[in-house]
Amino acid sequence: MSLHPFSQRPRYSQWFTAKPQTVVVQPTTWCNLDCTYCYLPFRRLKHEMSAEVSDALAESVAAFADGAHPIDIVWHGGEPLALGPRKFTALLTPFEELRRVGRVHHYVQTNATLITEAWCELLTRHEFRVGVSIDGPAALNSQRVDLRGRPAFDRIVRGIDRLRVHDIPFSVIAVVGTDGIDHPEELLDFMAGLGCRSVGFNMEEAEGINTDRQQPTPEQAETFWRRTLEWSRCHAGELEVRELEYLGEYLRMIRAGQRVDWDRRRLDPIPTVSWNGDVVLLSPELADTTDVGYGNFLAGSVLDRPLTDILGGAHRLRYVQEFLAGLEGCRAGCEFFDFCRGAQAANRYFENGSLATTETNYCRVTRQALVTALSTVAAKEKEETV
Template identity: 35%
Template structure:
């Protein structure tokens, strides 16, 4: 019997996504951010207030990660992050939070990474995530500069700098239809460039990106074949490219656990803050999005309202009620609920126009197909040695 979602549970805040700048030096074809050509910068003076809002709330937990994201963070100078790190450390110390486990992350397209950036990552203990879509012809079809030039060559220089300076990193790759026919080329790209921690984000319909090359049952079948081939190549080769899509399911199965909800639909498990200090919860992709149905998904500004006060507004109650209905619908009607916890609100909104909906294209690609491929592999028997748990 499936466990029902605990829809009264808020927090703890484990992830804080902060838009250090809205500017991105790329113009990727599938990007959902509307203002990525504008250089708007987060006010560092807001960092002590951000720490205060988190720690004064009942949603604070024993740890959280702050991720600089939602633009290209490295378009700001290294000194900006040096200053931000000092402010964060001082703010946590002033509030007696020395025992709190805090990590700082950056998600970057890697095109600006050089030795100077690696010298910034090391002392500031910044965990690096890069976004690269595979070999040149696949990557450059979508990840281009505004002049139309591909970004692959510069991204590879960034990866070389990370390796040269012994900076560990993980990778996110957006999968489009271009990659589906070439699983071997994709696998060998990661293997040959020493990338062994990969998450596949299947191209989604979201924000200003209103269509996806990965829609339809034919693409679902191709993705299933792609994952099968990718896993087989990893086993055959002995190089453990650990895929996020499989890792979460393996961890749940090995621990005999099931989800009753996930952090993307549980209030104040994630806190997202834009460059002005406006904040939201649920999916970071909903930050500063406006809609006819819900208005803005923002809940207020750090300068004006506490996190608890934001939950007492009509706006939050409308979002929460709709999100809860969507999770309940998933729980009552989807056999994969225990392995995804009710889906992602942003995908429900962008595909169906409502948070109170259920299955999405993102569900099928993000959970259902990887689970099907994984269970097939379990049933086939050993070896399963190249998807180690972290």
Template identity: 35%
Template sequence: MISSTTARPDLSRFGPIGLVVVQSTSLCNLDCSYCYLPDRQKKRVFDLDLLPLLVRRILESPYAGPEFSLVWHAGEPLTLPTAWYDQATAILQRSLKEHGADGLEFTQHVQTNATLINDAWCDCFRRNRIVVGISVDGPEDIHDSHRRFRNGRGSHAMAMKGIEALHRHEVPFHCISVVTADAMEQPERMYRFFRDNGINDVGFNVEEQEGINTSSSMQGGAMEAKYSDFLRAFWRLSEQDGYPVVLREFDQVITLIQGNQRMTQNELNRPFSILSVDWQGNFSTFDPELLSVASDRYGTFNLGNLRELSLVESTQTAQFQRLLEDMTRGVETCHKGCEYFGLCGGGNGSNKFWEHGSLATSETNACRFGTQIPVQVLLERFESGPPLTPQPTH
């Protein structure tokens, strides 16, 4: 079906750091049923005095590249005031200039549930050039069955007000939608929701077993078949309607296939391609969802604190070496045994850990939903008609 004739993965290659995920606050105003984060009811705030040190740690390391994006995430970033992000932006710009990194391509992002977005936030996004990602799960009943406030009230109405504000201020945004069993029977409603609300750049995150969310409604062969049908119907509607809702899962795979490219690993399993920092300044690499996670097998996935350890020094610790060894074993197992390897690069460590208790494993439920099923649906579509071209991202 898919050729996996790719070069052997080489995890001795580190970086470059392309993504820096920073927890501006641990607090979230929602209590989503599938959230993996503990203690999200506590307001712990990242100390902005750490930002210059974070920039220095990146730029002094051999893993710094020509560009990176900083994403405020892991909590609800907008529970902090707009002035906090004004100050953060000023500090970041000053720090980059002081380190002679004026030519470095830097972008700042925020991932938000959209419930707090208003005119003031839109002004903040624009003046600080913050790229906006929102999370919304579709029509009201589907969304509100999982994305609720702590008092049990659904969050859909407030999220839609936030989306309306973004449109009104012409602030572009992309969307992440967590797909649960509730949506499987309703691909037309899901498609029309995104179309009718001007949301044309969407990534489906199938509900995962991770963190404190110890089970998923999207497990088992029956749900895999339903998800295949769901994606087929969603794609067909998008083609027929003339309003392409660009799905991240399809767009990425189409680009790889048509470019005759094959992955040998991905940013989630290549050391220091991603740097994640929690509100205390503790940092990790690999998958951001492993940040500050504690386990019997690995202890914490954190490698150290910015105040005490450089990135290079962290790679010399026994903790990093153990994580790297198991991550490498897991990627190599995927390479040897999975025909989809060239299109995913060895999977995500967090999914392997949450589902199997170890990084040194291969196929996961998340692999099947995130890569295998979308690829199968796309190949069917390739075979049934003219070749598809990647849809333009807006």
């Protein structure tokens, strides 16, 4: 698919925000863990972002970040903390004035195994929002291992303990695979006990180099979400579940007559900046993916052009055009589109081989199963009240 680029600009603007809310940054490709489901192809290579790239990126961000609409800078790897506090501080320096005046907020997604006193001081000084990757108690976290195959659970928990000692709030992302899909209550009890602000459950996906492992089925996912909804009802206020919050926001807006406002929401192009300055759009998981037909998903480099220019030409990219076609297909043919909004470009590519496609297993287990689970719970409660 290759339509005339000028005809694509209004089409792109219909779906995407002009300015990103989030910029994902890869300070290093290397990770000290070797999780069995990891999708990153270069996690054993020690590529590191240079000061030149960080300077160029900060200059780019300054062009569209303002106090009314600050940009979330999400440091994501590899394992960002593997860079070490000294090198990481050097990458943060060009952003410091932007941070002080509220034009950017820093986030980091970490496996927490490398958190030390020095890291806690750095995270506090730069007002980081911290996300920790942990899949549950030790038995359900068994896929998170180090390069020697040793369980990482105890080291992750020690890192979390240090965050708590330093009063650093954190959220959690948990990958839910075949180990955890049948144990939602155990997962939720554990997460609530960690003291995290919220938890997001990522159903294991086929993406990147992780293509051979068994994924949760829609039936398993619906049961998982149903039991999660029931747990949350019984433990109100104890733990925020990201997916339930998203569904709840949708329902509140529809019930309040704000459908127009919901429909006006646009997708974030999510520019992801690799260690060498290369930029991909739509999904961070597409970074470091080699596909000549899609130009390796490269939209440009911050060393050559500012992000404003790169985003200004997004509508010309073949993979963006195909993704727009896929979104239009979802809107035309999927009964869940009103809630789902048809995002997740990487899943379309890795599962179906084309971004112009529509439904994926990600859709079925993360969006559709959540809605059908809520319907089941509501029907059950209605029967009990009759």
